[in-house]
Amino acid sequence: MKSYLALMKIDLKLAMRMRSVIFFNYLFPLMFFFIFASLYRARQDPKLIIRVLAMVIPLGIVGNGLFGAGMRAIQERELGVLRRYKVTPITPLPLLVASMVTAWFVFMPYILVVLSISHFYYHLPWPENWPSLLVFISLGLVAFRSLGMVIASTANNMQEGQILIQLFYFPMIFLSGATIPMEVFPPILQRMSQFVPASYLVKGIKDMISSNQSIGAEWELVVVLIVAAAVGLTVGLKLFRWEKEEKIRKGAKLWVAAVLVPFLIWGIYNYVKSKGAAPAQWPQQKGTGSLHRDNGYAHRPRAS
Amino acid sequence: MNTDSVISVQALQKRYDKVEAVKGIEFEVRAGEVFGLLGPNGAGKTSTVEILEGLRPRTGGEAMVLGFDPERQKQQLKDRIGVCLQATNLPAKIRVQESLDLFSSFYTRHVSSEKLLQRMQLWEKRAAYYETLSGGQKQRLALALALVNDPQLLFLDEPTTGLDPQIRLEIHKLIEEMREEKRTVVLTTHYIEEAERLCDRVAIMDEGKIVAIGTPAELQKNSRTQSQIQITCAAPITQSWPQWPDAIETSLDKEGRTLTVFSSRPARTLFEIMRWLDQQNMQLEDVHLKRPTLEDVFVELTGKKLRE
Ligand SMILES: Nc1ncnc2c1ncn2[C@@H]1O[C@H](COP(=O)(O)OP(=O)(O)O)[C@@H](O)[C@H]1O
Ligand SMILES: [Mg+2]
Numbered sequence: 142m143k144s145y146l147a148l149m150k151i152d153l154k155l156a157m158r159m160r161s162v163i164f165f166n167y168l169f170p171l172m173f174f175f176i177f178a179s180l181y182r183a184r185q186d187p188k189l190i191i192r193v194l195a196m197v198i199p200l201g202i203v204g205n206g207l208f209g210a211g212m213r214a215i216q217e218r219e220l221g222v223l224r225r226y227k228v229t230p231i232t233p234l235p236l237l238v239a240s241m242v243t244a245w246f247v248f249m250p251y252i253l254v255v256l257s258i259s260h261f262y263y264h265l266p267w268p269e270n271w272p273s274l275l276v277f278i279s280l281g282l283v284a285f286r287s288l289g290m291v292i293a294s295t296a297n298n299m300q301e302g303q304i305l306i307q308l309f310y311f312p313m314i315f316l317s318g319a320t321i322p323m324e325v326f327p328p329i330l331q332r333m334s335q336f337v338p339a340s341y342l343v344k345g346i347k348d349m350i351s352s353n354q355s356i357g358a359e360w361e362l363v364v365v366l367i368v369a370a371a372v373g374l375t376v377g378l379k380l381f382r383w384e385k386e387e388k389i390r391k392g393a394k395l396w397v398a399a400v401l402v403p404f405l406i407w408g409i410y411n412y413v414k415s416k417g418a419a420p421a422q423w424p425q426q427k428g429t430g431s432l433h434r435d436n437g438y439a440h441r442p443r444a445s
Numbered sequence: 446m447n448t449d450s451v452i453s454v455q456a457l458q459k460r461y462d463k464v465e466a467v468k469g470i471e472f473e474v475r476a477g478e479v480f481g482l483l484g485p486n487g488a489g490k491t492s493t494v495e496i497l498e499g500l501r502p503r504t505g506g507e508a509m510v511l512g513f514d515p516e517r518q519k520q521q522l523k524d525r526i527g528v529c530l531q532a533t534n535l536p537a538k539i540r541v542q543e544s545l546d547l548f549s550s551f552y553t554r555h556v557s558s559e560k561l562l563q564r565m566q567l568w569e570k571r572a573a574y575y576e577t578l579s580g581g582q583k584q585r586l587a588l589a590l591a592l593v594n595d596p597q598l599l600f601l602d603e604p605t606t607g608l609d610p611q612i613r614l615e616i617h618k619l620i621e622e623m624r625e626e627k628r629t630v631v632l633t634t635h636y637i638e639e640a641e642r643l644c645d646r647v648a649i650m651d652e653g654k655i656v657a658i659g660t661p662a663e664l665q666k667n668s669r670t671q672s673q674i675q676i677t678c679a680a681p682i683t684q685s686w687p688q689w690p691d692a693i694e695t696s697l698d699k700e701g702r703t704l705t706v707f708s709s710r711p712a713r714t715l716f717e718i719m720r721w722l723d724q725q726n727m728q729l730e731d732v733h734l735k736r737p738t739l740e741d742v743f744v745e746l747t748g749k750k751l752r753e
Contacts, residue, residue, distance in 0.1 A: 143550045144550045144551050146550070147546065147547050147550035147551075148547070148550075151536075151539065151543060151547050154543070155536055155538055155539060158538040159538065217536070220534045221532055221533045221534040222533075222534050222535060222536055224530060224532070224533050224534075225530065225533045225534065225535060225590075226551075227500060228498065228500065228523065228528040228530060229523060229548060229551040229552065230519075230520045230521075230523040230524040230551055230552065231551045232520075
């Protein structure tokens, strides 16, 4: 227990001392927030700022998960920092848990800041169901950090890691609705986006803020995220390597796929469910509040 | 097996993909001694000690460290030993004192980080970031980190490689202190002077094998390389000399004043030469006795030099 606390304390201190952490966790996403907000002219209607939030929060989660967890793990291994830990009696678990908890503490101020700006400047009412929203965001963070960790553990060096992470990052942010609104996508891309893990974040966050849904109403998404996180952590621990000299077996790279399986199953399930109702549509259209028309999915033809 | 042996190794083997790094070695380390593994780069020193530290699995053979099997009882073993790795790093922005506090938290036993910092002369640097430390300071911090759990057994893998001679001497002093504190130390090095100065016993390693083992004095004594005795007299030696005991080869320089004698038992030969000179009423100006160094022993055993 002592080592968990000590690791969290030091992780948090180190994070605050790194300019890149401040930049990528706060400045960079905030910049997107203001760009999107002005593109949508979000001052005119508080509903519009919800769309912006549903983009920039997932953007932050995906970046924190893939780059924050993934690249850092590779870096520490490459520099020989993990090697020094290997000499001590600790296991990988406290290292992973500490980095998870630290990431949460680093990420939450960003959420508070974007919600506050949305409230005070863009006149968005405070989300009634904010505990649900925070739990959902936290869960997303854990799931994406697990994914980042697994990707990191399959990369043999920095360059490989960089390529692999970008390979996941860009489709994730462009095909999920986190940067380009879904309604401009052709039907085929809309369908594909159902298989992109980040789109679950976009949808969940939008629903929770716009229709004040509780996390219970999104239980299916929650299950997918929990399963992905659990698989990710398990695989991450299994593939954890302390030294760059320990190369990963070729076949082991397929473990990345294991983390994506829950999302894949969920995508297929939805596809089957909405078959005949082309193009595919999000399975839950309940809680249709007044804001729902604006949530980005309403423009798609509906099965009726 | 000796009861007070802290480490015992039998038929230890380590193979990487293609390289056979350790080819069945055997040795024991006794409580309280400084044991050296001396050998050139690639001899298999790091592979050997990292197996004993519980960091790498072995390919074959047996190993016992502090009564633990380093492969099956990693955690217990790691809790009890101190390690200074050959290549390692800390996060750039961690402060010296923070790193000690962090690493202490990993162990069941710990010593005051304040005392350690003072002892390693890092007290003034306690708030400095790791990235700002000099090479010598980093190495002293590495030694401090190896001591946070007050270990009775320490592994130091090339602790002075790449450091300035002066800093190397500082590190030597610290290692001597560890010996005075009755800690057992396993030290790897490719510096002969280091092994000669610090180690109670040395195993000479080459290409994955131990080619000789013993105290530095024993290794020198058993060397086939003979000692060289050089005697300079005040006046040229004109008379012929007898066959001195154990003298293998004797020669006189051009001037006729300096006599060079190779001997397998130099102490006895020297004594006889002195007696003869006395009988001849020769005035002595200078006497030199050159024993084979560990370097000579190494060259003799492996046919190569330790450093190019
Ligand atoms: N992780 C590794 N993978 C493959 N080969 C290695 C590895 N570590 C060491 N070797 C090889 O094993 C041999 C012994 O290396 P090492 O134990 O580091 O020797 P030393 O510490 O005496 O320099 C060398 O030929 C080295 O290239
Ligand atoms: Mg080495």
